[in-house]
Structure formats: structure tokens, C-alpha cells
Amino acid sequence: MPLTSKPLRKLGFLTIGLFDEADPRRGHESTLDIIELGERLGFDSAWVRHRHLQYGISSPVAVLAAATQRTSRIELGTAVIPLGWENPLRLAEDLATVDILSGGRLNPGVSAGPPHHYEHVKGALHPDTADTEDFSHERVRRLLDCVRGEPVTGISGVEGFEVFSDRVQPHAPGLGRRMWYGGGSLRSAQWAGEHGMNLLTSSVVKAEESEDFAEIQLSHIRTFRAHHPDGDRARVSQGLVVIPTDSASPEQRAKYEQYVAKRMPRTATPQGPARMMFAPDLVGTSEEIAERLSSHAAFREVEEVAFALPFTFDHEDYVQILTDIATELAPALGWRPAP
Template identity: 35%
Template structure:
């Protein structure tokens, strides 16, 4: 049985037509959309993290707020760029958000995507070690983070104050969180690394490799390699795999005005000197989108599908998109709604 969720980049801009004119608008409307999505039976509310841009940037206050205002929906990221993070402080924040939500955090982490900022992580004070790439730095921090949320002793007591020497873990700890961490992977090799590290897989809509096959087939191959690496590693639990899709159903004239010319096929080009493939946009009548997604090899292979939303069009508009997806599109890919929860906690 598949799960579905929405993925918001949280764009905000004081421009004509934008319903999110400020950072406050983007944050508060994300919380409201998560509440509306939960009422529709959607399984997950996920946010993208970008620094130095008019988008969502600091996820943990937002995730904690969503967790406090909802009761069932999963809350997560897709993804946090680990180059910017202090992994031990992040372990404390993640555990706190998970405890507030009652164990619903599904945290996606990775090396991050191409940025407009120059050396952004270094501006935050994090410079890779000599000879270490940005990707290496992100993976190293991820390993420290995973150990910390798993309860590893990462510090020592001060004998002068305690009278003994012993190990200390970060606090609080949230049971089960270690198995709800996802790695956002843009290649087959990093997907295999994620499997060996014992993380769930978020397959990126931007794959920084291209073998000439359609995007969904390349992504499905990545997923199979990940699952084989997982089996080879001998983990004693079953991982989850998500893919994201840009889906813009057209049911009213206003939808046609916004998205009538948005449908396109895979895009292929050079990104940072690497031939890359970007997934297509599905725009059109809901029944046709449902048929196309049902034939998508990676959608079939994944257990979770995240639908990106045009958040600047506002909560009501995006809730209508999600309602169309739940009624007319998601059932075609193997999803069935749970009993919708009431809004908020008693």
C-alpha cells in the first residue's frame, strides 16, 4: 500500500499573484496546508530546505509546529543539506521535533542541490577538511548525526564535577527516530551508500547522471540497486523509498490558465559539468495523469510518492489540488486513504 504526501519548497515573494508575500506567510501557510492535507487523508507533509533564498530554510521550528497542530500526518524534509549542519545540535532538534509530534518525523538529509550562493556552508562556518569534497563532508556529518540519534556516547562527563568519568549521549533521545532518516540520492552510487548506512531512500527528481533511458526507468534502476545493497548489507528491517513528482491537475479554467502549457518531458543537460536528467511535469486532465503515473516505473517501485505543490498560490488552491490527487490520481498508483483525522489535537 503506497503512501502519498505533499512537498513544498515554501517560496515567498512580494509580487503580483503571490499569496505568500513574506517568510511569515510561507511558514504559516505550510502549517495550514498540513492541517488541510491531514483532513483529506494525505499521509505526509514534507518541506524543502534552501539557504540564502526566499524559501523555507530552518525546518525544525516549522516541523515542530506542524506536529503540534496535527495528530496523524507524517512530517518531514526533502532534504536538509548536511553541509550546513552541526550534527549534534541537529540531533537534539530532530529528537525534540519527533517527540512533539509523537514519533511522526521522517527526516530527509543529503548533500543538497546546486545553489545560487557561493560557498554557503563556509559562510555558516563549516569548511571541508583538506582534500575533503562537499559530498564527503555531508556524509561524514550524517554519520555523526545517525550515531547521535541512535544513542551513541559522543561526550564525556567532567570528573572534576561528577567524581567519575563516563560517556554522555545527546538529549533528548526519541525512540525509533534512527529508522526514520532518509538519504536524498541523485545517483545510483549514493543510493547504494545510503543502503549500506541503513537509511531510507528519497530518490531525487534531479539525477546527476544519464544513461539515455527515460527518467522513470533510470530512477527505478536506482531503487533496485538500493534495495539489493540493502539486502546485501543484512539489515533487520525493511526500508522505505520515496519519489517526487510534479503533478498539476487541470479541472477548472483557472488551472488551465496557470498550467495549460506546463506539461513537458524529461529534461537533459549539463549541471555543474555533469550530464544530468530531470523528471517531467505531469499537467492535464486528472484521468490522463493517473494513467501516466500508473505506468511510471519508479512510481510503481516506490512505496511513497511526494507531490510538489505550487505553494505561492495559497492554501485553498493547493488543498484543492491535493483533493483532486486523492480522489482521481493517487488511487491509480495503489494508494488508499486512511480515515481522515480531525484538525489539531485535543
């Protein structure tokens, strides 16, 4: 199957939403300001990461609820919510509520697996069921059923003065088609395709058939589409860290290059017993980054991206990076803002 090169159709970005423990509001307001800026710059989507017991966004659904009231067009996503921390039915209620408030702009991304450091948090998170919780793809399937309006109880109709529904309320039509799976393995890519989800390709993948990151990511995309009812039309969004420097100050360029250099060694070989591969961060002018992306085997297969902002930069750095992406890099990749 020959590689194809498609113009970039949908432009998104991803932020972790860091904050200072002594002043968490400032960090959350910065995240919301960045999402508003993304809409003004023409981005098609804004995505937030999920961090528990850290100094990042622990409640992305709440943050995006606030974002729905500050924006009118940009799609809002999570990349990703680890379902091991969630009750699928309750999460479905929250997702549907925010989707209704947004006018149908929510794109929930989720993942399976046990919570990070589960041995340390299970007593607080699942005190009565810690050893029997199912963290497999079955947990994702339960969420999909709830979001898509499948019956979840045998109770419906009028009881006294109250009216009950046997499916999650509110029901958000269309939300089920905007559910994304954040996958880093062939098994996850296949499962997401078989269950009609969209695929968020990760910047961290499992080295199964290759030790070349782009080849691994490409194999996930093709496996996903081979098992999806929509085939080659199934939606895939690529996630990479890109740092254009077109309008950066000399000080910013030095900081960006130091950040990338520090993270580069982990991209050379598979890491740990799980053999995880990390994508190299891309820093340089928009012209240089566009050239590198155009030769990236996986990028050539997609029409959507959610470029990740570096974790530890300052607000003004994010403003510069997003502005350069929207005005320099994305147009060089064939993207045009929606009318």
C-alpha cells in the same frame, strides 16, 4: 527482474513554503495551513523543502515543530536538509526534540555535498573551517550516530548538581529508522542502503547508465534495495510533480499547462557538466496522470510517494491540487486513507 505494479500504500506531498519578503509570516502560515489540510484529506505524510538565503523555508525543523502542535496523525518530513549547512550533533538534538513533540511522526530527509554557491557563503557559514569542512557521506554518518544514540563524548554521570549524558538528549526511540537520504546517483543510493536509511528518490537525477528518467530512477531504487539489510522491503518514496486538474477552473488549467510547458525542455536531455536529468511534470485529469504513472518504470516499484507541489502557485491552487490528489488521483492508484 520483471516490473511489478503495487497499490499505492502511503500518500505524501512536498511543499517549498514560499513567502513574500515583506510579509514572511503569511507564507509560513500558508504552509502550516496546507499541512493541516493534508491531514484532514487523509494524506499519510507532509514534507517541506529547505532553502537558505532564498524566500522559502530556511528552518524546516522549526516549521515542523509548529506543525506538530497543529496536527495529530500525519507524518512530517524534510526533503531535504543539506547537511553542509548543519552541525550534525546540534541538528540531531533539534530533530529528536521535534520527534518527541510529534509523538514519533518526524521523517528527516538529508543530503550530502557542499552548500550551493559555497564560494559565496563559506565566509559567513564556516569562517574558520571553510577549507577543511568534510561534506562527504561521513557527515551523514555522524548525524546517524547522534540520532541513533551512539556515544558522542566521554562525559556522563553527575558533576556537582548537574547530570550529563554521553549521547544526544533527548533520545527519540525509532527516529533512527525514520532517517531518509535524498539521492540522485547510484553511489548515493548504494550508500543509503548500506547504512540502513530510507530513500527519497529525487525528481532530479544523474544520467549515468541511461538518458531515460524513469529507467535511471528505477536503477537507483534497485541499487538501494540490493544493498539494504531489508532488501526489497526497504522503504522508498518517489518524488514527482503531479498537477491534477479535475476540479480546477479554466484559468487554473491554463496556468498549470503553461507552467509545465515552460519547464518541459529541460527534461529532454541531460543538463550541464554533471549530466542531470529532470523528471517531466505530470498535468491533466487524475485518470490521465494515473495512466502515465502506471506505465512509469520506477513508480511501479514503490508503495510510497511524496508528490511535489509546484513552486510558484497560489494557496488556493494548492488546496485544489491536494484535494484532487486525495479524492481522485490517489484512489485511482489503489490508495486508501488510513482508518
